[in-house]
Amino acid sequence: MEKEIINKCENIMEEMGLSALDDKRKQEIMDKMVGLVCDRIILKLMGRISDVEVDEANEIMTSEDEDRQLEFLRIKMPDFNEILDEEINAVKAEILKDL
Amino acid sequence: MENKNESKIWEKDEALSKEPKKVESPEIFETNDDNLEKAKEIENEGKQETTGKEVNEGKIETKEFNQFIEDVNKFNESFEVSKTEKPKIFDRFKGLLSKKETADQRDYEKLSQDISKRVFEYGKVNPDILNNDSIKEFLEKAKEIANERADRVDKKIEGLNKQTAEEIEKVNKERPGLFDKISERFNKNGLEIVIALGLLAMLAAMPREALLDKIASGDVGMQINTLLSQLNLPQIHSFLPAKYANLALIASTAAVLRVAKSDFLTRNIKKYFGSNDLKEEVIQEEEKEPKETEDFDVSSREEVVEKKDTGESFNQVAGSAEHQETFKKYQEGELDSKGNEKVDDNDMNESFNQVAGSTEYQEAFKKYQEGELNSKENEKIDDNDMNESFNQVAGSAEYQEAFKKYQEGKLDNEEMKINKEELEMLNTLKEMIAKGEKVEVKYKKGLDWEFGWYVTDIKEKKGKRPSVSLKRFQGNDAKYINVDLSKIELAKKKY
Numbered sequence: 001m002e003k004e005i006i007n008k009c010e011n012i013m014e015e016m017g018l019s020a021l022d023d024k025r026k027q028e029i030m031d032k033m034v035g036l037v038c039d040r041i042i043l044k045l046m047g048r049i050s051d052v053e054v055d056e057a058n059e060i061m062t063s064e065d066e067d068r069q070l071e072f073l074r075i076k077m078p079d080f081n082e083i084l085d086e087e088i089n090a091v092k093a094e095i096l097k098d099l
Numbered sequence: 100m101e102n103k104n105e106s107k108i109w110e111k112d113e114a115l116s117k118e119p120k121k122v123e124s125p126e127i128f129e130t131n132d133d134n135l136e137k138a139k140e141i142e143n144e145g146k147q148e149t150t151g152k153e154v155n156e157g158k159i160e161t162k163e164f165n166q167f168i169e170d171v172n173k174f175n176e177s178f179e180v181s182k183t184e185k186p187k188i189f190d191r192f193k194g195l196l197s198k199k200e201t202a203d204q205r206d207y208e209k210l211s212q213d214i215s216k217r218v219f220e221y222g223k224v225n226p227d228i229l230n231n232d233s234i235k236e237f238l239e240k241a242k243e244i245a246n247e248r249a250d251r252v253d254k255k256i257e258g259l260n261k262q263t264a265e266e267i268e269k270v271n272k273e274r275p276g277l278f279d280k281i282s283e284r285f286n287k288n289g290l291e292i293v294i295a296l297g298l299l300a301m302l303a304a305m306p307r308e309a310l311l312d313k314i315a316s317g318d319v320g321m322q323i324n325t326l327l328s329q330l331n332l333p334q335i336h337s338f339l340p341a342k343y344a345n346l347a348l349i350a351s352t353a354a355v356l357r358v359a360k361s362d363f364l365t366r367n368i369k370k371y372f373g374s375n376d377l378k379e380e381v382i383q384e385e386e387k388e389p390k391e392t393e394d395f396d397v398s399s400r401e402e403v404v405e406k407k408d409t410g411e412s413f414n415q416v417a418g419s420a421e422h423q424e425t426f427k428k429y430q431e432g433e434l435d436s437k438g439n440e441k442v443d444d445n446d447m448n449e450s451f452n453q454v455a456g457s458t459e460y461q462e463a464f465k466k467y468q469e470g471e472l473n474s475k476e477n478e479k480i481d482d483n484d485m486n487e488s489f490n491q492v493a494g495s496a497e498y499q500e501a502f503k504k505y506q507e508g509k510l511d512n513e514e515m516k517i518n519k520e521e522l523e524m525l526n527t528l529k530e531m532i533a534k535g536e537k538v539e540v541k542y543k544k545g546l547d548w549e550f551g552w553y554v555t556d557i558k559e560k561k562g563k564r565p566s567v568s569l570k571r572f573q574g575n576d577a578k579y580i581n582v583d584l585s586k587i588e589l590a591k592k593k594y
Contacts, residue, residue: 016248016252018245018248018249018252021242021245021246021249025246025249029249029252029253029256032253032256032260033256035260036256036259036260036263038282039260039263039267039282040263042278042281042282043263043266043267043270043278045281046270046274046277046278046281049274049277054274054277057277057280057281058274058276058277058280061277061280061281061283061284062280069284073281073284091259094255094259095252095255095256095259099248099251099252099255
């Protein structure tokens with residue numbers, strides 16, 4: 001299983017047909033993908049904040065207390081790793097679809 | 100036009116039906132001018148260091164080479180037709196050349212990548228190929244094909260961004276400002292970088308040499324920055340303990356850092372965490388980068404780095420006390436305890452899978468296994484220890500098992516035994532060194548043996564497997580590595 005995933009990872013650049021690009025162009029695309037995945041993760045996080053928690057979330061995120069902010073994020077998204085994987089795979093799949 | 104070209108292709112059906120033997124390569128080769136230059140550099144380096152048996156190992160059979168040139172010619176011919184007659188012509192060309200069952204433009208694009216890889220693989224051992232007109236033509240076309248595809252990828256991302264923007268707009272109406280605040284937190288706390296790391300794992304799986312090439316060329320991209328950024332963001336380790344706060348990743352990144360030691364890296368760390376002004380400054384500085392990186396020589400720097408202490412190296416490359424502190428915590432085994440009380444098997448699997456296909460990870464972990472990274476006695480870490488090839492670490496399942504033991508704290512208690520043959524070799528090495536003989540060994544790099552290495556020292560520690568320090572001349576410089584006994588054999592067996 002592990003080997004399969006590693007192989008899959010190694011093949012993605014080719015899968016996307018981008019390995020012949022120059023590095024600058026490749027990085028541009030990667031930057032865009034990072035931004036996209038990031039936004040999608042935040043949207044998921046937003047979905048986990050209930051209406052009654054919105055004020056608290058606003059207050060925490062506006063404060064300068066980074067520990068509190070991280071704690072809030074951690075509580076709301078303990079499965080961050082899984083979400084990250086899901087979103088990366090989803091973005092990849094959507095890009096490759098009918099490309 | 101169509102008939103003429105199609106018939107030309109079909110005429111050579113028979114020749115092409117003999118699918119050429121592909122040259123396996125773990126690297127992702129990229130088709131651009133920089134790489135052409137790199138290939139030429141490799142040629143020069145190769146001429147300097149290639150001796151004896153290596154020449155035979157690197158030689159490509161004429162028949163295979165000719166077949167390769169023929170394939171490229173076919174590709175070039177079909178490319179012109181493909182511009183007006185697709186996908187039908189792709190079908191035939193692809194069928195002839197790669198024997199794949201389905202045919203469309205994607206296959207053709209993939210084919211161009213396949214051939215690109217072969218071009219650069221051949222180019223390493225036979226650099227003349229890069230002067231071949233067909234090859235030059237092919238590389239241009241391959242780049243063109245990739246750029247066309249990249250434009251489509253761009254549009255796709257644009258479309259997805261549009262969808263996401265609509266959703267953001269929707270949540271902004273319901274909860275004004277909150278998305279932006281969280282987004283700002285993500286950036287400030289480096290979570291965006293962590294996300295980049297996830298992409299890195301998929302996109303930048305490459306051998307260490309290739310990574311160092313990128314660093315040396317100054318064209319590092321986000322990949323290495325992502326790794327480096329980890330060092331300066333201890334909070335990430337507490338937020339994402341199991342997967343991204345991986346200690347071996349930190350150590351391996353440090354290894355890359357210490358070998359590379361480029362100010363470019365430091366500036367790029369700032370790029371991700373500095374102000375907008377700083378970003379501009381970084382960009383401006385990057386424009387000046389070529390001169391600096393032209394002079395960059397990994398092998399010669401390795402010698403310099405060897406003489407520096409760890410703290411100094413860290414401060415030089417990361418410019419960060421936090422960085423040093425983080426690594427010290429790693430060495431003392433403290434870091435992993437934060438926020439990561441229990442790591443389950445899934446997390447471990449993910450760690451392995453996510454850390455960039457992680458040759459760096461594997462190397463660092465191997466060092467851990469050998470007790471070198473974790474040793475308190477080893478405050479002055481020999482950078483040569485980090486020079487062991489990433490490719491030599493095979494068998495990831497074994498690593499996972501070992502990693503599990505490491506997580507469970509069992510590894511240090513396990514006796515590292517050596518087998519009879521290794522013991523015999525060790526004794527022979529000792530005898531030869533004692534006699535003052537020059538001990539040439541071959542070093543197992545990936546699946547291949549590299550000749551021309553000489554033993555400079557044997558390191559033995561109680562309860563640990565012996566390791567051997569090796570030296571190899573590269574032109575006027577020398578490269579040093581420290582490897583496990585199992586990775587070498589005497590060039591001329593005496594036992």
